[in-house]
Amino acid sequence: xxxxxxxxxxxxxxxxxxxxxxxxxxxxxxxxxxxxxxxxxxxxxxxxxxxxxxxxxxxxxxxxxxxxxxxxxxxxxxxxxxxxxxxxxxxxxxxxxxxxxxxxxxxxxxxxxxxxxxxxxxxxxxxxxxxxxxxxxxxxxxxxxxxxxxxxxxxxxxxxxxxxxxxxxxxxxxxxxxxxxxxxxxxxxxxxxxxxxxx
Amino acid sequence: xxxxxxxxxxxxxxxxxxxxxxxxxxxxxxxxxxxxxxxxxxxxxxxxxxxxxxxxxxxxxxxxxxxxxxxxxxxxxxxxxxxxxxxxxxxxxxxxxxxxxxxxxxxxxxxxxxxxxxxxxxxxxxxxxxxxxxxxxxxxxxxxxxxxxxxxxxxxxxxxxxxxxxxxxxxxxxxxxxxxxxxxxxxxxxxxxxxxxxxxxxxxxxxxxxxxxxxxxxxxxxxxxxxxxxxxxxxxxxxxxxxxxxxxxxxxxx
Numbered sequence: 001x002x003x004x005x006x007x008x009x010x011x012x013x014x015x016x017x018x019x020x021x022x023x024x025x026x027x028x029x030x031x032x033x034x035x036x037x038x039x040x041x042x043x044x045x046x047x048x049x050x051x052x053x054x055x056x057x058x059x060x061x062x063x064x065x066x067x068x069x070x071x072x073x074x075x076x077x078x079x080x081x082x083x084x085x086x087x088x089x090x091x092x093x094x095x096x097x098x099x100x101x102x103x104x105x106x107x108x109x110x111x112x113x114x115x116x117x118x119x120x121x122x123x124x125x126x127x128x129x130x131x132x133x134x135x136x137x138x139x140x141x142x143x144x145x146x147x148x149x150x151x152x153x154x155x156x157x158x159x160x161x162x163x164x165x166x167x168x169x170x171x172x173x174x175x176x177x178x179x180x181x182x183x184x185x186x187x188x189x190x191x192x193x194x195x196x197x198x199x
Numbered sequence: 200x201x202x203x204x205x206x207x208x209x210x211x212x213x214x215x216x217x218x219x220x221x222x223x224x225x226x227x228x229x230x231x232x233x234x235x236x237x238x239x240x241x242x243x244x245x246x247x248x249x250x251x252x253x254x255x256x257x258x259x260x261x262x263x264x265x266x267x268x269x270x271x272x273x274x275x276x277x278x279x280x281x282x283x284x285x286x287x288x289x290x291x292x293x294x295x296x297x298x299x300x301x302x303x304x305x306x307x308x309x310x311x312x313x314x315x316x317x318x319x320x321x322x323x324x325x326x327x328x329x330x331x332x333x334x335x336x337x338x339x340x341x342x343x344x345x346x347x348x349x350x351x352x353x354x355x356x357x358x359x360x361x362x363x364x365x366x367x368x369x370x371x372x373x374x375x376x377x378x379x380x381x382x383x384x385x386x387x388x389x390x391x392x393x394x395x396x397x398x399x400x401x402x403x404x405x406x407x408x409x410x411x412x413x414x415x416x417x418x419x420x421x422x423x424x425x426x427x428x429x430x431x432x433x434x435x436x437x438x439x440x441x442x443x444x445x446x447x448x449x450x451x452x453x
Contacts, residue, residue: 036345037399156303165281
């Protein structure tokens, strides 16, 4: 698939340089494409894991959460710009609705979780600090699940006990997300070792 | 000259839903999502369920619809079974009134119909046209398009990585993940991540060459225009939702 010389592929630096110019935009093309690519990667990898892992069971749910959280951490470390997480979530939600038939209620929920997590990352020193990124992603994963459960609770408010099974699934997937943070760090180390991530 | 990526094959379905603009279907889904949160009456929700089922059936994908309903039913039975088990151990958490279980089921089923109608009658190109017609900002439109365009390249990468794993003497599949988790990371996930990063660079080059990000408006091959049919569906949806709200909040149906 790839036909570009390795030496010519560090577009991030080139377009970022242009974006930071007088008439440039905050977001460079390569950063935005990277966000879209990782959003697709997280979604398709999650779907493939559930598909090949024998459907929705605790193991595949956890594995899917591990991979998607790890990829999110790698993305945030690679595109170190405030707003990356929010765009990632918005794009995922929009494409979910258009292509996969996702619930439109997810958009405000995603936006809220993303903005709050971005706030946490900013308070902890910004995107350049790994500690802040890890805590920010952990907070986001928690908030996203809490908001989804809240929306679910609204839908089943007559019989809240129906949420018990969903809550159990959510806890399992959150444990997976926490493990995904460790895996994400490993991925980043590998990418740095390979010279793909320079910071 | 038509853009080569836009194709219309003989096998393309042309149902009433396929002729609707993506924006109409999205709007109907959003209105349905908000309405079901407000509505509480089983009778009113049942009426909406019948209407939404008819709406989803317009996609004429009866097999897929049936499969989705069966899966949905199985998940609900699973939830009820879970409640039953909880009730055995903790009687306080057992079943309540039947209506209390039926109402959440009806809400979810209406939502399912609204999103199935949209998902089963939309093509990728339609989604891209819809993204354009929604006048999303540049920073949202570009990643969304990259996301849609990345999937075929990624599936090709998965195939290639699978072949390389086979060459190394492993059998790719769920058992490899469980039996050799560290090797799976090295042999499957890292190569996929590397290739994804390269693909992202390729897509960036393509986007730059097409002039995206150069502060110039993009021309459109196909507009996602509102037609007469869209207005008819919008009015019907408004009548159905407005009527349901009136029956519950105005007349007091329960």
